[in-house]
Amino acid sequence: MQNVNRQWRLKARPQGMPTPETWEMVEAPVPDPGDGQIVARACWLSVDPYMRGRIAAGPSYARPVEPGEVMQGGGVGAVVRSRNPAFKPGDIVESMGWGWQDYATLNPQGTRKVDLAHGPMRHALGVLGMPGLTAYFAFLDVGAPRVGDVVVVSSAAGAVGQVVGQIAKLMGCRAVAVAGSAAKLAWCRELGYDAAVDYKSGDLRAALAAATPDGVDVYFDNTAGPIFDAVMERINLRARIVQCGTIDTYNRSGQPDTGLRHHRHMLVKRARWQGFLYTDYVHRAEEGLARLGAWVRDGRIRYREDIAEGIERMPQAFLRLLTGENLGKQLVRVAPEPGAA
Numbered sequence: 173m174q175n176v177n178r179q180w181r182l183k184a185r186p187q188g189m190p191t192p193e194t195w196e197m198v199e200a201p202v203p204d205p206g207d208g209q210i211v212a213r214a215c216w217l218s219v220d221p222y223m224r225g226r227i228a229a230g231p232s233y234a235r236p237v238e239p240g241e242v243m244q245g246g247g248v249g250a251v252v253r254s255r256n257p258a259f260k261p262g263d264i265v266e267s268m269g270w271g272w273q274d275y276a277t278l279n280p281q282g283t284r285k286v287d288l289a290h291g292p293m294r295h296a297l298g299v300l301g302m303p304g305l306t307a308y309f310a311f312l313d314v315g316a317p318r319v320g321d322v323v324v325v326s327s328a329a330g331a332v333g334q335v336v337g338q339i340a341k342l343m344g345c346r347a348v349a350v351a352g353s354a355a356k357l358a359w360c361r362e363l364g365y366d367a368a369v370d371y372k373s374g375d376l377r378a379a380l381a382a383a384t385p386d387g388v389d390v391y392f393d394n395t396a397g398p399i400f401d402a403v404m405e406r407i408n409l410r411a412r413i414v415q416c417g418t419i420d421t422y423n424r425s426g427q428p429d430t431g432l433r434h435h436r437h438m439l440v441k442r443a444r445w446q447g448f449l450y451t452d453y454v455h456r457a458e459e460g461l462a463r464l465g466a467w468v469r470d471g472r473i474r475y476r477e478d479i480a481e482g483i484e485r486m487p488q489a490f491l492r493l494l495t496g497e498n499l500g501k502q503l504v505r506v507a508p509e510p511g512a513a
């Protein structure tokens with residue numbers, strides 16, 4: 173067992189786009205668990221867009237990381253020390269409260285054992301974890317799809333978006349992807365999206381009109397910004413707009429958002445616009461995992477991951493999300509999985 177715990181700590185709050193120097197790596201002692209706790213070693217760490225909000229000042233749905241603190245984030249790995257009878261060394265566990273570090277001290281609340289029968293452990297951070305379950309509950313509960321609905325998804329090739337499109341197809345909908353590169357559009361088409369629009373090239377409104385000749389019934393919005401405005405112009409009577417993410421605004425938090433005003437359009441179309449937060453659904457995770465897990469096992473849902481190597485790459489891996497370089501769920505491999513050659 174390695175005798176230092178490499179940790180990424182927030183150095184200073186960024187203004188605008190963060191840089192790798194926003195964080196600094198330090199070496200701390202490997203922690204000992206307190207009574208009832210475990211210490212686990214990370215094999216995989218997750219980077220997710222919400223982390224941009226955690227390093228911004230100002231009110232949100234969770235406490236921000238303070239300068240000097242270990243950066244928040246999810247991870248999956250093996251228990252190395254346990255002072256809790258429910259966990260033993262070698263158990264594979266996942267927690268959203270891991271932090272950007274090799275060794276995490278975890279409380280049993282918020283720590284789940286990962287059953288490797290469902291798939292590789294890294295899936296617990298992706299398709300069978302927070303992003304996959306976000307796609308599942310946000311689309312099915314808030315989007316309330318019906319057979320024949322036209323569903324538009326932004327950031328469609330990402331950790332959440334690729335699952336939304338495939339569930340939309342399983343529900344008998346027409347699925348339209350919006351994403352930022354030719355490679356992402358190709359992946360979306362391979363997954364079964366009926367049409368794919370590149371919002372970075374050409375006329376977005378014209379491309380959306382061509383892809384949605386019968387309008388839009390469900391808009392699964394991961395981005396806000398100009399994509400939201402363009403899709404809103406095409407919503408149908410009683411459309412449902414799922415506000416899952418607003419990544420277009422993440423580097424200008426605290427500033428008023430600008431853009432078109434859609435109030436009259438919402439009224440005329442009697443549409444519903446509703447926010448979603450995964451934490452409201454954590455208590456239903458097992459229910460979602462049972463159905464999603466079956467779809468993944470029988471190949472009806474496929475999932476692409478984008479893997480960075482080494483804990484040293486955490487900041488760069490995170491920044492890929494904000495620049496659109498990731499194709500699929502961005503992960504960082506921190507240590508070999510137990511038993512790996």
Ligand SMILES: NC(=O)c1ccc[n+]([C@@H]2O[C@H](COP(=O)([O-])OP(=O)(O)OC[C@H]3O[C@@H](n4cnc5c(N)ncnc54)[C@H](OP(=O)(O)O)[C@@H]3O)[C@@H](O)[C@H]2O)c1
Nearest residue numbers: 221327330331332351352394417418419420448449450496
């Ligand atoms: N509400 C919740 O509980 C919840 C849970 C999970 C995730 N989310 C949100 O869902 C969204 C997707 O998360 P994810 O984990 O699946 O990330 P992701 O899609 O795998 O990665 C982020 C992607 O966002 C796109 N992007 C970046 N800047 C953009 C901009 N200015 N305009 C449009 N697109 C931009 C990029 O793709 P392109 O190349 O296509 O631009 C980038 O690859 C995020 O907004 C995230 O915060 C919300």
